[in-house]
Amino acid sequence: MDARNIELPRTLVRKVLNLPGGRAWVEAWADIANRYLETWDLVLELEPGAEPWSGHCAVVLPVVRAGGRPAVLKITVPHAEAVPEPDALALWEGRGAVGLLDSAPEDFVLLLERLDGDSSLAELPLAETTDIWGSIMRRLSIPPAGAAGSDPRWFSLPSVADQAEQWTDTLPLEWEALGRPFDRWLLEYALEVCQLHGAVGRRRNHDVLVHSDLHYLNILPVLGDPRQFLAIDPKPLLGDAEFAVAPMLWNRISELSAVDPASHLRDRCTDLALAADLDPMLARDWSVVREVDNALDYLREGRSDDADRSLWVASNLLRKPLENLPPAARLTAP
Numbered sequence: 001m002d003a004r005n006i007e008l009p010r011t012l013v014r015k016v017l018n019l020p021g022g023r024a025w026v027e028a029w030a031d032i033a034n035r036y037l038e039t040w041d042l043v044l045e046l047e048p049g050a051e052p053w054s055g056h057c058a059v060v061l062p063v064v065r066a067g068g069r070p071a072v073l074k075i076t077v078p079h080a081e082a083v084p085e086p087d088a089l090a091l092w093e094g095r096g097a098v099g100l101l102d103s104a105p106e107d108f109v110l111l112l113e114r115l116d117g118d119s120s121l122a123e124l125p126l127a128e129t130t131d132i133w134g135s136i137m138r139r140l141s142i143p144p145a146g147a148a149g150s151d152p153r154w155f156s157l158p159s160v161a162d163q164a165e166q167w168t169d170t171l172p173l174e175w176e177a178l179g180r181p182f183d184r185w186l187l188e189y190a191l192e193v194c195q196l197h198g199a200v201g202r203r204r205n206h207d208v209l210v211h212s213d214l215h216y217l218n219i220l221p222v223l224g225d226p227r228q229f230l231a232i233d234p235k236p237l238l239g240d241a242e243f244a245v246a247p248m249l250w251n252r253i254s255e256l257s258a259v260d261p262a263s264h265l266r267d268r269c270t271d272l273a274l275a276a277d278l279d280p281m282l283a284r285d286w287s288v289v290r291e292v293d294n295a296l297d298y299l300r301e302g303r304s305d306d307a308d309r310s311l312w313v314a315s316n317l318l319r320k321p322l323e324n325l326p327p328a329a330r331l332t333a334p
Contacts, residue, residue, distance in 0.1 A: 003033035003061070006046065012054040016077050019057060025077045029059060033075055036109050040102055041066045042073060053117040055233055057082075062114060070223065071101055072117070076108040081235050086110055087153035088236035091209060096139030097231045098220075115220040115230060122216035126255045129216065130268075132229055133248060134275025136219060140231065141208040141241040141276070160210065160239025160286075164198035167191075167293060174296045181299055182311055182322060189318065190292040193285045197240065210237045215247035242278045245269060246287040250294070250313050253331050261328035262316040269317060288314045305332040 008026065016022040037044065042063040046052060053060040058076040065071050076082045089100035089110070099113035121129050144154045168191055175187050211218075213235040222228040237243065249269055257264040266284075273283040291314035298307035309331045315322040 003030040003037065003044065005048075006030065006052060006061070008059060009051050009054045012057075012059060015056055019077055019079065022077060029075050032107055032109060033059075033061060033073060036073060036075075036104060036107075036111070037063070040073075040111055042071070042111075045070070058233075060117065062117075063111075065101075065111075070114040072112050072114050074110040074112055076110075078108050082108055084156045084158070084236050085234055087156045088209060088211075088234050091142065091151070091153055092140060094230075095142070096136045097211070097234060112232075113230075114223050115232065116223050116226065117220060119221050119226070120217045121219035121229060122252070126252060126268075129248075130271050130275050133214070133219065133272060134277075136229060136231055137211075137214070137241065137244060137276035137278070140211050140214075140244075143206075143208050144238070154238070157209070157236055157238040159207075160237050160243050161198050163237070164194040164289070167289065168194045168198060171292065171296065174300065178296065178299050181307075182295065185320070186288075186292060186311070186315060186318075186322070190289045190314075193289050197282075197286075206240065207238050208241050210239055210241055210243050211235070212237050212244060213247055214244050215251050217251075240282060240286065241276065242273065242283040243286045243290075245272050245276075245278070245283040246290040248272055249287055249317075250291065250309060251334055253309065253313070253328055254333065256328055258329065262319075262321065265313065265316055265328075266319075284317050288317055291317075306334070308332070309334070 008029070013026060016026055036042070042065060045062045045064050053072070057079060058074050061073045063071050063073050083105070086100060086103040086105055089097055094113065098115055100110065101113065102111040103109065121132060124132070171187060171190060175181070211231055211234040213233060214231055218233050219229050219231055222230060249265060253261070269284050269287060270280040273280040291310040295307040295310035295314070298304070298310060308325050311322055312325050312328065312331055
């Protein structure tokens with residue numbers, strides 16, 4: 001089957017066309033796919049007319065390798081966050097994350113172990129997800145210790161501390177430029193966390209490889225064994241493992257307790273951290289910072305409903321809910 005006969009999902013196309021170079025990628029992706037189908041001796045395993053799997057900025061094709069082994073071919077829109085992905089997957093070596101079988105970083109193409117792309121952790125009841133997420137986090141949180149730290153793949157990873165240093169400059173500037181859209185105390189709390197855990201306060205001896213986008217839809221069952229899960233799409237960083245908790249809090253808010261969703265949110269943060277052997281207070285603090293940054297990004301893009309969700313999470317984690325925000329049941333899902 002020729003990849004040029006495959007139609008990209010419309011949701012993927014809409015997202016990609018808003019990215020730099022997106023239109024060129026939409027026109028070229030099938031030729032790139034065909035090149036690596038031939039180079040890596042792969043056979044497409046997609047029924048005629050069926051849509052391939054996709055993420056926010058990649059298409060994922062089911063393929064069969066020589067010898068009949070299933071895999072997937074992932075073709076990603078070139079962008080900065082995707083650059084360290086193959087290095088991170090190689091460092092994990094399939095421990096907690098999908099296995100990397102081959103890669104062509106120059107074309108943003110990966111050959112990966114095939115998981116069950118039609119299912120995810122999002123389908124399990126909320127209470128059942130905590131231990132699974134914690135188990136994956138413990139396997140993913142590998143340190144660059146000893147001789148392993150000299151592996152050049154570690155040096156491709158951006159750091160949490162550097163991101164925090166950048167935020168100490170950009171967050172107050174954006175907050176002012178947007179007309180001071182929320183209470184100053186929340187901004188100042190986020191800045192204090194960044195200052196404490198940025199380059200100056202960085203705990204280098206605690207640095208680990210961090211999957212910074214470890215939410216429900218990025219955790220898939222192993223093919224043929226629905227009780228085992230692995231992570232995909234890492235957006236890797238080097239730093240505090242607690243940085244990874246936030247995406248599990250800003251998703252599935254509608255499933256929090258209707259009686260007291262704010263308390264349930266805080267309990268979720270603590271339970272997730274403990275399940276992964278993390279510091280609950282540091283997990284809370286990094287989650288606040290990430291949601292303050294998200295809120296400002298959303299407001300800059302005119303997405304006030306999404307900003308409300310981020311501000312609800314950030315302020316309720318600190319037990320100081322901002323006024324004039326919708327109740328949890330009326331917050332927009334990501």
